[in-house]
Amino acid sequence: MRTLKVALLGCGVVGSDVARYMARHAADLTARIGAPVEFAGIAVRQADLPRPGVPEHLITTDADELVKRADVDVVIEAIGGTDRARDLITTAFEHGASVVSANKALIAAEGAALHATAAAYGVDLYYEAAVAGAVPLLRPLRESLAGDRVTRVLGIVNGTTNFILDRMDSLGADYAQALKEAATLGYAEADPTADVEGFDAAAKAAILAGIAFNTRVRLDEVYREGITAVTAADIENAKAVGCVIKLLAVCERSADGSSVTARVHPAMVPLSHPLAAVRGAFNAVFVEAEAAGQLMFYGPGAGGAPTASAVLGDLVAVCRNRLAGITGPGDAAYQQLTVSPMAEVTTRHHLILEVAGQPGALAEVATVFGRHGVSIETFSQRQRDDGCALAMSTYPTTDAALSAAVVALRDMDHVRRVTSVIRVEGT
Amino acid sequence: MRTLKVALLGCGVVGSDVARYMARHAADLTARIGAPVEFAGIAVRQADLPRPGVPEHLITTDADELVKRADVDVVIEAIGGTDRARDLITTAFEHGASVVSANKALIAAEGAALHATAAAYGVDLYYEAAVAGAVPLLRPLRESLAGDRVTRVLGIVNGTTNFILDRMDSLGADYAQALKEAATLGYAEADPTADVEGFDAAAKAAILAGIAFNTRVRLDEVYREGITAVTAADIENAKAVGCVIKLLAVCERSADGSSVTARVHPAMVPLSHPLAAVRGAFNAVFVEAEAAGQLMFYGPGAGGAPTASAVLGDLVAVCRNRLAGITGPGDAAYQQLTVSPMAEVTTRHHLILEVAGQPGALAEVATVFGRHGVSIETFSQRQRDDGCALAMSTYPTTDAALSAAVVALRDMDHVRRVTSVIRVEGT
Incomplete structure (x- = not known):
């Protein structure tokens, strides 16, 4: 032998x-x-x-x-x-x-x-x-699900950012404090850029999308937004509507199967979703496939x-x-699917606006959303001394439509500030 | 081609x-x-x-x-x-x-x-x-973890019984009601014996233990206890201490690696454990390995x-x-490990006893436990008109020692009834 x-x-x-x-x-x-x-x-x-x-x-x-x-x-x-x-x-x-x-x-x-x-x-x-890390994910996608068609991969694939967001959530810490703690405990590197700016998660999203959908997804085709702009107020606002904020990697196949998207960004996730319960530096990935339904893989993502x-x-x-004397499955990319840009991705959004207290402000805001084809699902208004805070969540809408609506809102006299715009996943 | x-x-x-x-x-x-x-x-x-x-x-x-x-x-x-x-x-x-x-x-x-x-x-x-079902589990155990050493597999592998226990927990239904609902919805078969008596889960435990530990585990070596004896009161008692009751398959390797155990029985699981959140007919399996740490696999277990x-x-x-022109990994059993009987399995237990209200009853109960080498971790006593209900949880103890202690308790004058004895996992 x-x-x-x-x-x-x-x-x-x-x-x-x-x-x-x-x-x-x-x-x-x-x-x-x-x-x-x-x-x-x-x-x-x-x-x-x-x-x-x-x-x-x-x-x-x-x-x-x-x-x-x-x-x-x-x-x-x-x-x-x-x-x-x-x-x-x-x-x-x-x-x-x-x-x-x-x-x-x-x-x-x-x-x-x-x-x-x-x-x-x-x-x-x-x-x-x-x-x-140790979580079996590529082999299950490549081999266990080889008889199925994966439609979506949604997960927490970066432990450093999950640790930071988790600390911000559980302690009310701001981003800088939580990052410092992560560095002290060895969860964040001296230069944390790759993690906190989402580069690490984006690389993983490109790999996952490629294997899940059997197509080539280049790193520059993955939309990437890190967690450095997430504030303690964002976390509080998420809590107020029963959500936590997670940095998610999301890879999706279009309904007709001809295109895919891959993106990494912070998102609000309802507490009832299993990903909301992923604490500390753990990773967890949801995989949805036509026949299998929803699967989840969970475990230590690094170390x-x-x-x-x-x-x-x-x-x-x-x-x-x-x-x-053989080789294994090899390159998974036997299809040439279009990778659609972020502008075409459809998600729910949660927004907070500060508006002047006049009657009619809400009507104007609603008109702007309507003009851009964005439908509001829930809405709440909190009076303040000098105006109102409007919290709104939208029905699924393209990133392009939502962005255009936000630009228009910022131009309105009644709108003092668009305080927060964050995507919502897992509803 | x-x-x-x-x-x-x-x-x-x-x-x-x-x-x-x-x-x-x-x-x-x-x-x-x-x-x-x-x-x-x-x-x-x-x-x-x-x-x-x-x-x-x-x-x-x-x-x-x-x-x-x-x-x-x-x-x-x-x-x-x-x-x-x-x-x-x-x-x-x-x-x-x-x-x-x-x-x-x-x-x-x-x-x-x-x-x-x-x-x-x-x-x-x-x-x-x-x-x-669809949850990739055997391939990850066999292949993804082929460079590691699995020490424990702990999971919910039968959807029917999880559905029934979940309904008992969320609706306060008794076993018969929940079984009826499961049958109506197609989750339980006309003859539910294989599921509710744990035969189905025991077969899966034998397969899992064999692959996880690379040894032969016969079906008759798997300890098996179903859910037919679980009462609405058991579920209530579990809730009172922050737990739910799940039918678990548990496969363990001894610390020295020379023996394994495999068992299926209802167990109390703390709400903080991810398995507690597995609802309806879903399956979820925790795998613990030396290098990988704790992994979880979750998804639809049947259909x-x-x-x-x-x-x-x-x-x-x-x-x-x-x-x-090759064959895959094949039979995993290259070791001949001893499969230890249930009597040697060590777990925590939760017990409820009805005792006469006299002073000294607790001391006698404690003496019996002590004589059998069972240590009590927590204890609470609830006064009733005609006596007391004692709720106790033990430190890890062998099944043999606990069973002997229970036999002795049943013989005591002060003890009217041993109302409930249930193992505790996931603490």
Whole structure:
């Protein structure tokens, strides 16, 4: 029985847990793969750091040489970033190795090209860990739902922003305070941009939409809005109507099946929806399919051990494929569906306006909405000393129509301020 | 490109939806499999029933002939029951066909033998639909978590009993009323025994434990207790301590990994636990693994369309394997772990006793618990005209110790009645 050889690129939070659990679960891995698996080498930037439990003789600083080795069956890429990771993965493919990656940014940006290269060399590219950490999501979408038609994927796929919004909700903290706490507890990085501006979630949305709808969704086709503009007042306003605010990734297929959309933005979610109960840094993803109905997948979306779990699950699959002399499902994009822009996306909205207290203000506001084809579902008015606050929720309307209505409202004499405009999901 | 041929056994609720979705999703199935797939025949008991959307020329009453046909690649078994289904599946294997089944009773009873026969003939046996309907669970356990070590599976895997308990909880209905409503709405069968006595959930627990722990768990090794003895008072008592009652399937690996347990019984679950929020006929399963942490899978656990979704997902996998000339993961039981009896299972318990009002009664009760090694965590006493009701919850204790303590309590002069004893999970 031959031994399969693994090259590990990167030995940080994820890489070191991959090494640790690979040793710890060695007997199970052997049984499940049908052959033993061991490291050919572990490539790091600094060889002399202490790495408890990682055999020193495996450490190398020459990743380029490692991925070219003829005895390497599988390369696990856990270095992150895009250019260097792409080059190493491509070299690995060219030298006959399959690749397991946890790199959402890379896969979202260059998944199509990487899949093509993998296919050309007859090897596998797996990346379950790139979306929602340990939560099995890509394999269920690709394989379990392979006999069904997915219509919608709606989820919380970024733990950092969920932690921040959760703290704002439960403590009444403002964004800056909650971000500081997230950083202190290690949930937010020193530069939190990728998380709080929605880049991380957008990469995951692009990957999810591509697999769910079997089409290509480029990163620049994903509408992206982060949480930096969410205020404590927004959270209070959401509470007042029985909602919480979550950063959602939403991927939808149009009713006629010819187009899809993918977007990331804060949204109000009713407390009765299971996503509202997802606390802290957890991830949860709803999947709706024609025959299956609504499914939900929930679990830790990040962290060394959960990511290692997903990486090693892929490792077993890739090793099994290799022993059988086959490759797995591969690139899912066999359709060329249109990716529609955000302007065409239809959602409910919740708005708060400050208007002058005169009679007739509401009538004028209602007229503006009517002119833009926006129907109001609920409405409440709160008197203040110097005017009124109007809280309104709309029936589903396109983003374009709603935006045009908001521009028109801002021009009205009676409207002092459009305080808040937020989309509503999960109703 | 060759066309793969499918024989469908049974065209009832599940079978007819399999036929319907296979036609509806034909183009996607072809793309995902890499070859077209079509029916060789559909075996039914009565040929002359109306079956809208099912091509008449495919209908046959000769299932035995159908599964022997040389052109059949995959047999989908949707007839249920054990003996006849086993014989047909075995014949299919012997004639070179792979099999997709939704039959939990059969797989739980004869999965080992069927896997052995499938392996002997170099074909596949898949049955994702047998547990939790459309919810991807067996594939994630088998494949996504193949690099991890599952320690616990805890879930609601029977929709009928969850519907009944949910109605008892939300309406204060008693068991008989709730069962009647379930029957009226089609959630309970004319003979509800398999569901309400826990046989269905026990079959699923045996399958789940086997796959989660890579060992053989026989149906008679699963402890089984149904919901027929759950009273409206039990539900009220649970509410009083912030819990709901759910019928749970619980599969656990011992801390040292050498033994496992599998059991089905009603249990109190705190409202704060996600399983408490699973309403109606939905299923939800928590999976705990060493590296992944806690994952949850949620969705419709039964019904024609959800079951068809799972069956067709398996069909795609089996067809892909067939085209590649391989078989899938197969029998998961590479370990021979001991299955410990219920007496050795450790859980918390909640008890209610009626005792005479004399001073000293509590001391005597406490002494009995102490003598049996059962520690009380919380305790409350409610005065009544003719005595007291004691509500107690214990620290984790073995079933054997708790049972012995209850026997001793029943013998005490001061104890008039042990009103309720129920296990507590998810704390």
